[in-house]
Amino acid sequence: MASKLAIFGGEPAIPSNTFYPWPPITEVDEQYVLASLRGANHAFGPNCVAFEQEFAAWNGNTFAITTNSGTAALHMCVAACNCSEGDEVIVTAYSWSSSATCILHHNCIPVFVDIDWETMNIDIDKIEAAISPKTKAIIVVHLHGLAVDMAKVLDLAHKHGLKVIEDACQAHGAKFNGKKVGTLGDCAAFSFNQNKNLCSGEGGMFVTDDEGIAATARMLWSFGETRSPVEVRDYHAYALGWMYRNNDLTAAFGRAQLTRLDTYLAWQSHNAQELTRNLQGLTNVILPTVPEGHEHNWYNYVLRFDMDALGHSADASLFRHKIVRALKAEGLETAVWQSFILPKMTVFQAKNAYGYGTPWSSPHARAVDYSVEQYPVAQKHSDTHTCLVFSQRYPNPTGTVELVAAAIWKVMDHIEQLEMLPAA
Numbered sequence: 001m002a003s004k005l006a007i008f009g010g011e012p013a014i015p016s017n018t019f020y021p022w023p024p025i026t027e028v029d030e031q032y033v034l035a036s037l038r039g040a041n042h043a044f045g046p047n048c049v050a051f052e053q054e055f056a057a058w059n060g061n062t063f064a065i066t067t068n069s070g071t072a073a074l075h076m077c078v079a080a081c082n083c084s085e086g087d088e089v090i091v092t093a094y095s096w097s098s099s100a101t102c103i104l105h106h107n108c109i110p111v112f113v114d115i116d117w118e119t120m121n122i123d124i125d126k127i128e129a130a131i132s133p134k135t136k137a138i139i140v141v142h143l144h145g146l147a148v149d150m151a152k153v154l155d156l157a158h159k160h161g162l163k164v165i166e167d168a169c170q171a172h173g174a175k176f177n178g179k180k181v182g183t184l185g186d187c188a189a190f191s192f193n194q195n196k197n198l199c200s201g202e203g204g205m206f207v208t209d210d211e212g213i214a215a216t217a218r219m220l221w222s223f224g225e226t227r228s229p230v231e232v233r234d235y236h237a238y239a240l241g242w243m244y245r246n247n248d249l250t251a252a253f254g255r256a257q258l259t260r261l262d263t264y265l266a267w268q269s270h271n272a273q274e275l276t277r278n279l280q281g282l283t284n285v286i287l288p289t290v291p292e293g294h295e296h297n298w299y300n301y302v303l304r305f306d307m308d309a310l311g312h313s314a315d316a317s318l319f320r321h322k323i324v325r326a327l328k329a330e331g332l333e334t335a336v337w338q339s340f341i342l343p344k345m346t347v348f349q350a351k352n353a354y355g356y357g358t359p360w361s362s363p364h365a366r367a368v369d370y371s372v373e374q375y376p377v378a379q380k381h382s383d384t385h386t387c388l389v390f391s392q393r394y395p396n397p398t399g400t401v402e403l404v405a406a407a408i409w410k411v412m413d414h415i416e417q418l419e420m421l422p423a424a
């Protein structure tokens with residue numbers, strides 16, 4: 001292996017055009033989408049109905065409602081769990097913004113809990129201390145495709161009479177104790193946006209096994225009506241509703257991708273295991289681990305750099321960006337997924353979502369504290385990580401994974417060269 005890093009003019013470890021684009025598009029996708037295009041209903045049409053049925057069957061849910069985003073499905077979860085103005089919902093301190101803004105969408109108050117370093121998910125041992133008389137629900141985010149330990153969460157929720165919402169937006173097919181995510185809590189949200197393992201461009205799915213929860217979610221989904229557009233409607237707004245419905249073209253695309261989802265998931269799981277095998281013995285890089293009883297879907301393969309050992313604990317994020325740039329020069333695009341932990345984001349620090357300080361200023365709300373020192377593990381994770389998103393995905397072969405590993409080995413074996421690299 002050449003010793004000069006590509007960022008300083010050396011030969012890149014990975015030739016250009018090595019990676020396949022995501023998602024793979026075949027004649028099946030073309031057939032489904034063209035049939036929808038040539039059909040008579042491009043709004044909530046027959047493909048939406050079929051997509052709901054097929055996804056519910058694939059995941060093992062009784063009810064599924066397809067939406068125009070995962071965020072819409074998350075808001076439906078919060079509403080369907082009967083959360084009201086000023087109620088508190090517990091959520092992880094590290095996730096996509098809408099894992100927590102969905103709580104604000106319903107005038108409720110997010111209460112953040114730090115993450116567990118090993119799993120990168122909410123630290124279950126810290127949830128109980130965050131429960132107050134105002135707490136109504138816990139949102140668990142199965143981050144990067146690794147399920148939260150649902151046995152412990154469900155025990156806590158049962159003890160305190162709380163609802164459990166699963167943010168499964170990244171976790172299609174991930175399992176806990178043999179059960180798929182989305183079947184473990186009271187209701188769940190999936191995303192089908194561009195990067196997701198089931199991609200339809202944009203889109204999402206709300207799922208539950210509870211008829212009452214499904215009925216409340218459906219009202220929010222479509223203008224406060226109680227019936228879906230394929231039923232006989234009375235066009236009456238029975239409650240405050242949004243327009244969160246999916247459309248037929250997107251659903252057709254989603255259906256076509258769903259026919260291959262199991263193949264995708266098995267493929268990337270194999271590749272992730274190969275990557276871990278190829279990275280064994282690498283120093284200063286912390287590899288992801290899978291606790292007993294969990295089946296990871298490997299949506300993201302997360303690398304963390306041991307900044308203490310590298311002598312960069314004081315400027316961890318800056319040095320991590322240098323490593324990311326060096327990997328990119330070697331031909332390996334990685335993603336610093338969240339540079340800001342959730343409570344640090346301005347939308348929460350400003351405590352003013354809808355003007356006049358609402359919902360935090362609501363007479364129904366209790367004062368909450370978002371000082372960022374409460375989330376040291378999330379901050380450390382945010383400062384030291386980068387994600388491999390596409391390199392393990394179908395149909396990248398094992399040989400590609402070996403190239404990925406070679407690029408990481410090369411940069412880490414010559415890490416001292418990065419000391420000379422100016423900050424971007």
Ligand SMILES: Cc1ncc(COP(=O)(O)O)c(C=O)c1O
Nearest residue numbers: 069070071096099169191192193
């Ligand atoms: C963990 C998580 N929650 C929620 C979302 C929101 O999904 P969407 O972009 O479909 O609204 C995403 C993805 O973007 C996500 O990764």
